[in-house]
Amino acid sequence: MGTTFDLWKFTKSAAFYALVLFIVVVSVFPFYYAILTSLKSGTDLFRVTYWPTSLSFDNFRQVFTQGAFPRNLLNSVFVATVTVILALFLAVTASFALSRVRFRGRGLLLMTILAVSMFPQIAVLAGLFEVIRFLGIYNTPWALIFAYTIFTLPFTVWVLTTFMRDLPVEIEEAAIVDGATPWVIITQVFMPLMWPALVTTGLLAFIAAWNEFLFALTFTVSNETRTVPVAIALLSGGSQYEIPWGIIMAASVVVTVPLVALVLVFQRKIVSGLTAGGVKG
Amino acid sequence: MASIELRNIRKSFGAVNVIKGVDLEVRKGEFMVFVGPSGCGKSTLLRLISGLEDITSGEMLFDGKVVNALTPSKRGIAMVFQSYALYPHMTVYENMAFGLKLEKGHSKEAIRQRVEKAADMLQIRQYLDRLPKQLSGGQRQRVAIGRAITRDPKVFLFDEPLSNLDAALRVATRIEIAKLHEGMHDVTMIYVTHDQVEAMTLADRICVLRDGLVEQVGTPMELYEKPDSIFVAGFIGSPKMNFLTGEKAAAFNCTTLGIRGEHMLVKPDGIWEGEVIHTENLGADTYVYLEMGQEEPIVVRLEGAMQHPSGSKLRVSPMEDRIHRFDEAGKPIR
Amino acid sequence: MATDAMAPITSASTPKIKSELLQQRVRAARWFLVPMLIALAIVAGWPLMRSIWFSFTDATLNDLYGAEWVGFGNYLRWQVLESGTVRYRGVLADPDWWNAVWNTVRFAFWSVLWETVLGMIVALVLNAEFRGRGIVRAAILIPWAIPTIVSARMWGWMLNDQFGIINDLGMKLGLLAAPVAWTASADTAMTAVLIVDIWKTTPFMALLILAGLQMIPKDIYEAAEIDGVHPVKQFFKITLPLVRPALMVAIIFRVLDALRIFDLIYVLTPNSRSTKTMSVLAQENLFQFNNFAEGSTQSTLLFLLIAIFTILYIWLGKVNFEGGDR
């Protein structure tokens, strides 16, 4: 603390923290409200409150006893993880080719990849269903991993291509002079430099795969192979029209927590900013 | 330990011809400097030698063997880049050891010894555990050189390695590179720069490039004393050689008369008279700029600190044995 | 297609010499691209072709394999009545379709605009150094992390006119005079959908922009600081141009996603005409109604529309395809 009180500086940092607070509140409030709802039951659900009135973990207990929720959670983890690893693996190598090797038709190829993202997912459902049955992976996690590449791959390829293009040429040349093959350049030189981009795209792809509903519903037909979003849709109240808000919210809390944990684990990498030093004077 | 021979090397990027047929021989253990103005193709030529760039036509030989298609690592070269190009995520040690790790067949211990030996040579041993971003510019450049040394190359390539450093560091590092060359005189070194001072001070031989072609190859003194063209004469030496045309040149039976500032004498009966328009006092020398009705002012280099107020008249004469006479084509008349 | 295109540019001028390095790189590029292309061809290429093919047939979901070719009939066909008036039919003559196009474009424009602006603000905040940054970063990701079907329902609940907290809050704060039936009323349904989408997707933008910000060397700012450049000017002169490539890619993917918006609207306001987008309409025809061919036609048109948009965007936005020096 300085000896003189700097009013302008104080106002500035106060305004900054107010902005941070606002962003956090807006982001978290619905989730908070979901938690609040998950602790309620029965007619209480229809009453608006801002603070928890009762603490009942009944809904959480129900989540884990109805259906095969723990199993679904594991399926989701497996499917999303493998999807991300596969997408990043294919995308890192492909984006090296697309950003660093000059060949004819590169722009066209990038456009083609992007075009995959232009077709409404709902419209490929029928065709994809045929392919998946043809491959014999229907009703297995592989069907989902396979289907999810349709939205994770174009996205990761594009983002990584953009980032890889920005890496300095001389670093790559230094590696070539050192005798590095393209594979070594990717794995030992570029990937460490691209951590922020890799973690970010990986995380976004992970969440997209984690949350996907329509494919998951169509390509799996048993509780043992279904993933969490479908499981949540399957959570139900006592009768046809009754929507079990409490349980759904409890389940949402349960599925969101691992993602928050994931972000906390990787957040250092998201902002490591390694490339800032060392490449150029 | 390699001699390098370039035979009618050409390089084009699409429709643009950058190197237009270069023949050159670099001897074993020689320190060769490529100089030339920017865009002359000197960096491209270096990259062709390194193997980073493909040769469009012609032949490149290392020790008599064609290496046109060989990868950089197989040519046994090492390169120091202008921007250092250190791997930012690796420590100094890892940076230096990377190439050796990729070459199979070196034990960990052997790698360590070689890295440490190179680090000692460049006095960067205490930085081995640091990341590049924790080093100063000069230290980074030494690491880059150290990385090249560690690989024990046959050919050492430098691509304007000093241009990112400030003046003082540039001189210090230049001396270091010169010492390095003395210490490893069986290694062929090729060095690209646009700075003729670096060229003069470092080179065994200099190759002056112009517009994708070799203008002249020779020792610094050969270039200084017997330039093969007006271009070389003007490029080598500081201050730049003065060129006189018209009557003053005709008096010496040439189209263009070249005379260096240090080869002119101020004397009352000097054959040329000019008006002092500017004086630069460097302490040991003084540069006097004279207006003589030529395209550019004529620079006279005088020893010691001299005072010649602007506007005053001065008479000078060239040293007769130091004049360079050129014909219409810019070729020397000897 | 890819393998033909893979021939290096230089090979045209010099068929005789190809350096090992170039060969190695091109070979590697081929191996790197082939698995991705195969994956995409199977997972997207075939289903896409099927859909496009169906759009030229009279396929119904009950009879997919007996579909017959009808040409452009699903797109536009006409019939001259005895009186001489011409009756146009087909998707292109369907007011519902154009209503959906308008909804989609409107939605995409506003949602992406807001998400970009807010995402940029959030990214700049997260790029600053302050205490508790990690927690905040995790917190802002929560909206993106909640499955869409859940967040749509959650917001549907919060936006309810009787027991929704938004109305309660709005009334308590004096912003609303009477409870608003957000999702039910035609005037507010689109606003409701936009609010939820912006809330949900801003973190995606923020994170991508943040990754771009992270790759800007810090010393550039230090230099600007020393030169006394005003922060606002710094933003427009340094940050924005440098983050532009990442931003352009983020926007492309957001727009493509927004133009195809389906699940959020399907859950939140499934049948409201004022929010029915092209994907929702296509889904309805494909799976709910007996109009599989029409649904395929709508999907194909949506695809074309997005393609045209993307080409325009890339052309006008000068997105760099051929960057990099090698």
Added chain:
Amino acid sequence: MKLKTLLVSMMASVTLVAGAAQAAELSIVSGDTGNGLAFLRSQLDRFEAETGHTVTVVPMPSSTTDQFGQYRLWLAAGNTDIDVYQTDVIWAPQLADQFLDLTEAAADVVDQHFPSIIESQTVDGKLVALPAFTDAPALYYRKDLLEKYGKEVPTTWSELEATAKEIMDAERAAGNSEMWGFVFQGNAYEGLTCDALEWVVSNGGGQIVEPDGTISINNEQAAAAIDRAAGWVGTIAPEGVLGYMEEESRGVWQLGNAVFHRNWPYAYSLGNGDDSAVKGLFDVAPLPMGDGEGARSAATLGGWNVAVSKYSQDPEAAIELAKFLASADVQKERALSQSNLPTIEALYDDADIAAAQPIIPNWKEIFQNAVPRPSAPTKTDYNEVSSLFWSAVHDTLSGNGSAAENLEILEADLQDLKGDAW
């Protein structure tokens, strides 16, 4: 007890003789919810014990739209993984091509069911699904409030309007500012088709599309019925009713904020739950009728059925399962434990059911007024017909045009859709 065991083991041995050689593995897909699934499982366990087959349940999200889309896709692709489907009443005609004809297999039991239900599941003479249970909405009313203000249970919509308005105003004046007169399902979705069909039919306005395929919706009585409903919005019903589905309306009702409520039987037991504000304060009655020619109380027919996939790899076992789930035995169990309405007429007079679920015999009266949605005549186009209808109604309720205008357009649209024939 002993007798029952004996019977079961006898049956088991009989079927064992027939089926031992081919104990099938079946799977049934069901969009049923919590208790319903548990019940289904318990019945399937019984079936497994009796027949030696094994049955897996594939649960589906409770959204019927989701279910329908999935089933269509699966059936279109000839999915062999599912043998038996649980289907909504309105699906049978749309999926008829993909289901087996059960006419012969069920010939012995068909007569037990209400003929109207069997009819709704018969397409071109083909019985595509067997009814498992039925459903029909009722008018929920607040006994306490009617008593307090000395009112009768309304039998016509006009009475309902008047009573609702009076009680609502009085209650609001008394400080209960959140009180509304009537809540129903006004969101644009299948539920609105049900609600509006009741208004139209009860006003003598026909059934949108008549059983012979004639489009009848554009008539004055129908328009009057819908206009009347439009008049409720913002007066006796909240504006938000335009976005309500079953749960939202039940929410308002169960907080004690509505005098009348239109809903399905499920709201009955929930309304009597311990945490309900209206526990013990309400009862049900048939929905009111309109006025004019042919006016009568009407309740839209709901309910679920079981159908056998054409692609089942073991159709005989699958048919056996379908018949089992539609049997009197299971329906009785279902009525007892789930308070679902049986489709077998005799069960309404069953003493056990009357004792355990007194509401069910009451519902017989409501059910007798049941009207099927026009899914049978419109066949594969039903969903689109329904969508056009609810859109027209929703537009009218939201004030976009009068009922007469909207119904005229609707008629033209339906005519287009129909073409020469449905």
